[in-house]
Amino acid sequence: MNKEQQWWWPLALDEELGGQPLAVTLLNQRLVLWRDAQGQAVLMSDQCPHRGARLSLGQVHGNAIECPYHGWRFDPQGACVSIPALPGFTPPAGHKACRHPVMEQHGLIWGAVGDAAFAPPALPELPERRLIYGPFDVATSAPRAVENFLDTAHFAYVHRGWLGEAGHPEVPHYEVTHTPDGRPVIEAYKAWQPRATASSTEGGWVTYRYEVLSPYSALLSKQPDDGGPQDSYTIWARPDTDESCRLWFAQYTSDATSTDEQLRDFQVTIFSQDQPVLESQAPKRLPLSGGEVHSAADRLSAAYRRYLQQTGVSFGVC
Numbered sequence: 270m271n272k273e274q275q276w277w278w279p280l281a282l283d284e285e286l287g288g289q290p291l292a293v294t295l296l297n298q299r300l301v302l303w304r305d306a307q308g309q310a311v312l313m314s315d316q317c318p319h320r321g322a323r324l325s326l327g328q329v330h331g332n333a334i335e336c337p338y339h340g341w342r343f344d345p346q347g348a349c350v351s352i353p354a355l356p357g358f359t360p361p362a363g364h365k366a367c368r369h370p371v372m373e374q375h376g377l378i379w380g381a382v383g384d385a386a387f388a389p390p391a392l393p394e395l396p397e398r399r400l401i402y403g404p405f406d407v408a409t410s411a412p413r414a415v416e417n418f419l420d421t422a423h424f425a426y427v428h429r430g431w432l433g434e435a436g437h438p439e440v441p442h443y444e445v446t447h448t449p450d451g452r453p454v455i456e457a458y459k460a461w462q463p464r465a466t467a468s469s470t471e472g473g474w475v476t477y478r479y480e481v482l483s484p485y486s487a488l489l490s491k492q493p494d495d496g497g498p499q500d501s502y503t504i505w506a507r508p509d510t511d512e513s514c515r516l517w518f519a520q521y522t523s524d525a526t527s528t529d530e531q532l533r534d535f536q537v538t539i540f541s542q543d544q545p546v547l548e549s550q551a552p553k554r555l556p557l558s559g560g561e562v563h564s565a566a567d568r569l570s571a572a573y574r575r576y577l578q579q580t581g582v583s584f585g586v587c
């Protein structure tokens with residue numbers, strides 16, 4: 270079993286999944302999400318056990334998903350409950366769609382395609398106001414996207430006038446520590462930012478905290494030194510293929526004055542600055558075994574790569 274199969278992965282926003290099936294790609298596999306009659310999410314392989322048609326092209330009827338090809342219906346456990354071509358026939362237990370573990374957490378639906386030994390990442394106590402941005406489909410690997418989220422040396426270039434400025438490209442010394450289970454952390458990173466948050470009216474010092482949460486997710490918290498709103502952001506990356514991913518950013522903020530639209534516009538602007546550079550990186554897989562050079566300013570990225578090596582993930586890396 271690949272190491273990736275031990276993790277839970279974000280698949281879709283809770284609110285994206287309505288009354289009809291939703292096709293998702295995860296780890297090169299086609300999956301389908303739907304909701305049963307109780308509204309619970311169900312995750313299955315997007316392949317009918319009869320002749321392989323995509324169940325996501327079918328429809329949900331009550332407590333079953335109906336295949337678009339011959340109309341076989343499958344209940345939330347995957348059991349075939351109806352074969353319309355044989356009225357009155359009770360399908361045997363072997364006529365089963367392949368079902369996978371699924372749960373809802375942090376405003377997203379999470380799924381697993383293996384033994385899911387590790388739970389979805391836990392979050393510390395964060396401000397209650399939560400907004401989730403995305404999905405963003407990005408033409409690079411999930412770990413490239415997460416490494417970019419952890420990278421501070423690009424602020425003065427990619428986010429000039431926002432999170433950094435030309436006159437201050439320096440990355441002050443910082444220490445990387447690790448959680449007991451080996452995830453990299455920076456407890457305090459100081460940056461001067463022209464426009465640190467949606468409500469900023471002038472530049473100021475900001476203290477960041479970074480924590481890698483799982484192979485393809487991370488949390489950053491930023492607190493302006495002038496006592497402005499505390500913001501925490503998670504990046505949730507769904508590794509669709511080795512070289513493409515879908516991202517969501519969740520913001521947890523104590524900002525009580527900015528509107529949802531102002532907060533969203535700020536984050537969408539920041540990511541629109543990241544995306545072209547991120548998609549330009551070659552190779553799209555994150556090199557773990559050489560091929561790129563580091564500086565002392567890249568300490569957190571280097572720690573993230575070592576952590577990935579330790580977890581043994583093989584998807585999206587090279």
Ligand code: FES
Nearest residue numbers: 317319320336339
């Ligand atoms: S392929 Fe699904 S019912 Fe035949």
Ligand SMILES: [Fe+2]
Nearest residue numbers: 417427428543
């Ligand atoms: Fe960035």
